[in-house]
Amino acid sequence: MRAMVETLKLLQFGDSVFPVGAFSFSNGLEMAVQHEVVHDRVTLQDFVRTVTRLAATGDGVALLAGHRGATSGDLDRIRHADEAVCLRKINEEMRTMSVRMGRKLAEASTRIVGESLLKKRISESANGVPVTYPVALGVLFAELGVSEEDAFAAHQYGAASMVLGAAVRLMRVDHLDAQSILYAVNEKVPDDYREVRTASLDDMQNFAPHIDVLAAAHQHAHVRMFMS
């Protein structure tokens, strides 16, 4: 029965409609569609897979650090993971996304769950290191008794569904196409986890110059539906 309760928590807080504002970000897709880099199912799936790979080797490592920090009740370790994320968000919109969603998750979970390490982090973050989304998600799931594998999976799912949610509004793909892509991309999650589970914060890495250029160009676009 315990497993059932954890699954329900995983579903609730890992849900793409959980109110952290994921719907207002496209993770670079808006610019990619505008420049016709992404224009059909195949290119969309490619793009989504690149995004989830980056989520795994970058933020995913911080999520695991947050989860482990919370498991051992170590607020310093959690703060350190948040700092590592902030230092590595070299694009402004991606920075905003991570910090805004992190704060919303911390506030929402404080209201829903009550006392937690996340509440401590959000109350000390006013003058220091902001709470970031991947670390907050790791901390929250650890406190809810959800395993780090499942927490990692939920984060990967969130990265993919954010882009796909934007895709159905930006281009000619229907919801079933989006779900098929999500299903296919999700198959990579265990491999990505195996690859990064022993990585330290120093190993966090992102190589995606194409997305970086698109993301940096986005803030100058005249017409924007999304904040990234």
Added chain:
Amino acid sequence: MISLDTARELEPYQDEPAQLPAGANGKVGVLRMSFERRGDRTILDDLYRQSPLLVQRALYWDEEMPELPCIMILTTSGGVLQGDRLRIDVDMAPGTQAHLVTQAATKIQEMDANYGTQIQTFTLADDAYLEFLPEPVIPYRGSRFVTDSRVRLPESATMLYAEVLQPGRKHYRDGELFAYDLFSSTLRAERPDGRQLFVEKFVVSPGRFEVARTGVMDRFHIFGNVVLLTSPERAARVFDRTSAPVWDEDTPLASAVSRLPNDAGLIFKVLGQETEPVRAAVRAFCVAAREEVTGRTFPPAFSWR
């Protein structure tokens, strides 16, 4: 002293070369340079070098900034070989200026055992100004290379750091595109009190995750990355001049500028299919940066480079 031998991405490559052992005599290149003010000029006050890295002396070839020491970094072995361990330390006293370049492209040679590493540190005092503009890096088939660069500077100092990464020997035989095993590059910057500004780390292993794909390199081959670390006021002026993104389908060329975290400065990224348009874009950004920071421009590029 930090070592990169324990880097996670190097785990699969810990075998010894059949030639000289890794890190043996002749394979540990060292360059230590410190710059001081002397009158109006900056001089290369201290130089220690150990082959395969070589610097001979400072030259003053820049007609727009005749007080600027220009340093050409050479390698005596024709590139980075398996088992090479390179280390470059640059120290800039208050108010000094310097321009560092390499003599030719950094060729990371084919490897069948071990790897090459490079550690670079740049320490700038108040009002120092450093341009580090090496020639492109060309990772050959099967090469493995890890480089780690650390910049420590106060807000009043400026460092302009540009790298251009090639996909390999693009026009050699049938073309060599992303055939290397590993290219790992980390750049981090911090204030003199240890406060971190930003970290950018790439681990590119084309055999593990395809590079010629949407979001990573897409259809592009050449990647230029320029970091300008400077005060927020100067960064804002450079941003005003350079921030219009470029998306040119014909050349093709794509570029854009972002503001770095913690008011560290700017980062300019450019993608192209051939080297020249990328170099021209990198150069244009560097010209804007030098003009806004020093009030002087770059002389015309050498016609033979």
